[in-house]
Amino acid sequence: MDTLARLENVSKIFPRVHRPGERLRAFASILTGSEPSDGAKVLSDINLEVFRGQSLGIIGENGAGKSTLLKVLTGVIQPTAGKVTLNAKVAPLLELGAGFQPEFSGLDNVRMKAAILGLDWDELKHKLDDILAFADIGEYIHEPVKHYSSGMVVRLGFAVVTAANPELLITDEVLAVGDESFQKKCIRWMSGFLERGGTLLMVSHSMYHVQRLCHRAIWLHNGSVRRSGDVEQVTQDYLAWHEQRSVAEKKQRAAVSGNDGHYRVAAVDLEGAADQDAELPVIEDQLRAEVGLYSPDGRMPVCLVGIERADGTPIYGISSDTDHICGAQYGEHQFRFRVEFSVSRLLPGRYHFKVHAMDPEAIRVCDTHDLSFQVRGKSEEFGLVRLPYRWLTSEEDASD
Amino acid sequence: MIHFLPQRKNLVFFKNLLLRQIRQDYLENLTGFAWLIIQPLVLLAVYAFVFSKIFQARIPESGGVTFLPYLAVAFWPWAAFSESIIRASGSISGNSALIGKVAFAAELLPLASVSATFLMNAAGYLAVLVVLTLIGAPVHWLTLPLVIVLMLFWWLLAAAIALVVSTLQVFVKDVAQILPPMMTFWFFTTPIVYSAEVFPERISWLMNLNPAAWFVGWFRKLLLWGEWPSQWPILLVPVVIGIAFWLALRFFRRFAGHFEDFL
Numbered sequence: 001m002d003t004l005a006r007l008e009n010v011s012k013i014f015p016r017v018h019r020p021g022e023r024l025r026a027f028a029s030i031l032t033g034s035e036p037s038d039g040a041k042v043l044s045d046i047n048l049e050v051f052r053g054q055s056l057g058i059i060g061e062n063g064a065g066k067s068t069l070l071k072v073l074t075g076v077i078q079p080t081a082g083k084v085t086l087n088a089k090v091a092p093l094l095e096l097g098a099g100f101q102p103e104f105s106g107l108d109n110v111r112m113k114a115a116i117l118g119l120d121w122d123e124l125k126h127k128l129d130d131i132l133a134f135a136d137i138g139e140y141i142h143e144p145v146k147h148y149s150s151g152m153v154v155r156l157g158f159a160v161v162t163a164a165n166p167e168l169l170i171t172d173e174v175l176a177v178g179d180e181s182f183q184k185k186c187i188r189w190m191s192g193f194l195e196r197g198g199t200l201l202m203v204s205h206s207m208y209h210v211q212r213l214c215h216r217a218i219w220l221h222n223g224s225v226r227r228s229g230d231v232e233q234v235t236q237d238y239l240a241w242h243e244q245r246s247v248a249e250k251k252q253r254a255a256v257s258g259n260d261g262h263y264r265v266a267a268v269d270l271e272g273a274a275d276q277d278a279e280l281p282v283i284e285d286q287l288r289a290e291v292g293l294y295s296p297d298g299r300m301p302v303c304l305v306g307i308e309r310a311d312g313t314p315i316y317g318i319s320s321d322t323d324h325i326c327g328a329q330y331g332e333h334q335f336r337f338r339v340e341f342s343v344s345r346l347l348p349g350r351y352h353f354k355v356h357a358m359d360p361e362a363i364r365v366c367d368t369h370d371l372s373f374q375v376r377g378k379s380e381e382f383g384l385v386r387l388p389y390r391w392l393t394s395e396e397d398a399s400d
Numbered sequence: 401m402i403h404f405l406p407q408r409k410n411l412v413f414f415k416n417l418l419l420r421q422i423r424q425d426y427l428e429n430l431t432g433f434a435w436l437i438i439q440p441l442v443l444l445a446v447y448a449f450v451f452s453k454i455f456q457a458r459i460p461e462s463g464g465v466t467f468l469p470y471l472a473v474a475f476w477p478w479a480a481f482s483e484s485i486i487r488a489s490g491s492i493s494g495n496s497a498l499i500g501k502v503a504f505a506a507e508l509l510p511l512a513s514v515s516a517t518f519l520m521n522a523a524g525y526l527a528v529l530v531v532l533t534l535i536g537a538p539v540h541w542l543t544l545p546l547v548i549v550l551m552l553f554w555w556l557l558a559a560a561i562a563l564v565v566s567t568l569q570v571f572v573k574d575v576a577q578i579l580p581p582m583m584t585f586w587f588f589t590t591p592i593v594y595s596a597e598v599f600p601e602r603i604s605w606l607m608n609l610n611p612a613a614w615f616v617g618w619f620r621k622l623l624l625w626g627e628w629p630s631q632w633p634i635l636l637v638p639v640v641i642g643i644a645f646w647l648a649l650r651f652f653r654r655f656a657g658h659f660e661d662f663l
Binding site for chain 2: 078116
């Protein structure tokens with residue numbers, strides 16, 4: 001396969017540079033080519049390859065080293081160890097304003113940026129109108145960039161990149177800025193770019209964008225690759241890890257405060273799974289669940305149940321307290337609640353069924369438990385749920 | 401590996417930087433383009449007054465050359481040299497918006513800064529030479545081609561020094577304060593406002609190691625006396641300055657990928 005970029009055993013240590021002595025030591029270590037004696041190790045032993053036509057997403061927590069990785073890859077900073085190979089016409093869009101100098105006019109910065117991206121004067125002359133049209137900032141182009149809004153800066157930066165006609169586009173969460181209509185323009189351009197055979201390397205916290213635009217993904221954790229491979233696999237592992245971590249945090253909190261944790265979720269069973277062999281229970285129309293809650297003092301806990309999307313977005317939830325429902329008591333400490341949801345309106349995808357045990361006063365969530373399930377099917381719709389709708393015909397419009 | 405052959409895209413970028421630098425440093429001043437010619441002439445008038453009327457300065461060599469052209473012919477190349485190094489020393493720290501955001505050949509920043517200063521001063525130098533001719537000083541215009549060739553090496557030396565000091569300034573911020581007095585010291589140890597013959601015999605060999613003294617001497621000999629330089633250093637110039645530039649570029653590139661850590 002055609003490799004556009006390759007990192008081999010790349011590490012990066014940021015030396016300490018606050019006091020003059022530290023700066024001098026760092027200076028000496030670069031001069032002699034040795035590793036800095038102390039500093040922050042941001043990347044350790046990274047190996048990755050980007051293949052033509054196989055867009056790569058980089059995900060991970062804040063501070064995992066994603067942006068540093070992109071900077072090393074694009075050659076903005078040198079790695080402390082390891083080798084970087086680039087085999088493509090690259091256009092980096094690393095951050096807001098990507099290398100614009102605030103004192104100079106927009107036009108001036110466009111010229112400079114285009115030159116850095118490898119456009120010569122003739123090409124730029126041809127494409128300047130396109131760039132200005134894409135950026136759509138009008139007469140502001142003659143003003144210094146420091147007077148621009150952040151949206152205008154991004155628009156201009158992106159416009160130059162579109163003109164450079166790159167093979168590999170490297171972006172760092174840039175699409176999040178800019179107004180709605182510009183974002184759409186970017187997405188449209190990006191889709192066209194991918195269709196024309198372009199390759200994308202993106203850092204993003206939006207699993208939706210990563211899954212939609214990338215084929216493969218890398219999960220960076222504390223500066224090393226935790227997982228890499230197929231985008232679905234990696235993003236799901238990443239989300240699952242987040243989930244576990246937040247559960248672990250909650251458990252920890254509960255253990256510390258001591259008073260919580262009395263009321264527990266003892267058991268959750270999903271009924272109605274259509275395909276028993278599937279990796280996750282497949283729910284078709286009705287989700288039926290039986291929830292067992294444990295109460296240390298024999299008082300009835302409040303049961304809170306609901307459904308959320310795989311990324312944690314809540315969709316719908318109810319509580320036994322507000323609905324004045326009593327669970328069936330078994331023995332001294334066990335209560336059982338049964339509930340049935342109609343999930344036929346959910347769009348295909350992965351969901352969590354979430355159960356919380358609350359104290360009888362419904363003030364504190366004492367325990368949480370969730371089960372994943374999936375809704376299968378094909379859908380051309382967007383969002384989470386189906387809402388009843390109809391298209392209005394033009395006659396109806398006219399009568400309004 | 402050091403690549404000397406510039407890539408096409410680097411040339412375009414360099415041209416951009418150079419034009420921007422010239423505009424920023426010279427043409428966008430309130431006073432505009434005219435100052436480019438007026439300023440050196442005003443300066444020349446001041447020097448003429450101070451040195452020939454107040455200090456009554458005289459030069460040992462004669463041949464119809466008075467003090468004013470003697471000073472002027474050496475002073476402008478020095479001004480270009482010194483000003484270009486001081487300006488370029490901040491070219492890395494002053495462009496932190498570019499460094500660390502986009503990948504490009506960072507050495508183009510100090511090189512463009514030095515080149516812009518040299519180009520602008522060359523315009524002033526020409527104006528000065530014209531005025532000197534008009535007031536009757538014996539300017540040998542025929543030697544101009546060799547002067548230009550030497551000027552290119554003079555520029556290359558300034559570029560080499562600029563590469564080193566602009567790197568150092570990233571790591572040691574005090575360079576911005578130390579550099580101007582050092583250049584002043586260099587100015588006074590170079591025979592510019594005086595003649596090299598005033599050096600005592602004991603230290604004249606030491607003074608002859610100063611490359612600025614070579615160049616100043618050659619510019620004078622060529623332009624004022626029309627004599628072709630015969631001293632041995634002129635053969636060494638391409639070699640010595642070439643090596644100096646090569647080392648400076650290696651030094652610079654060694655650090656270029658780490659600038660962002662320190663800015």
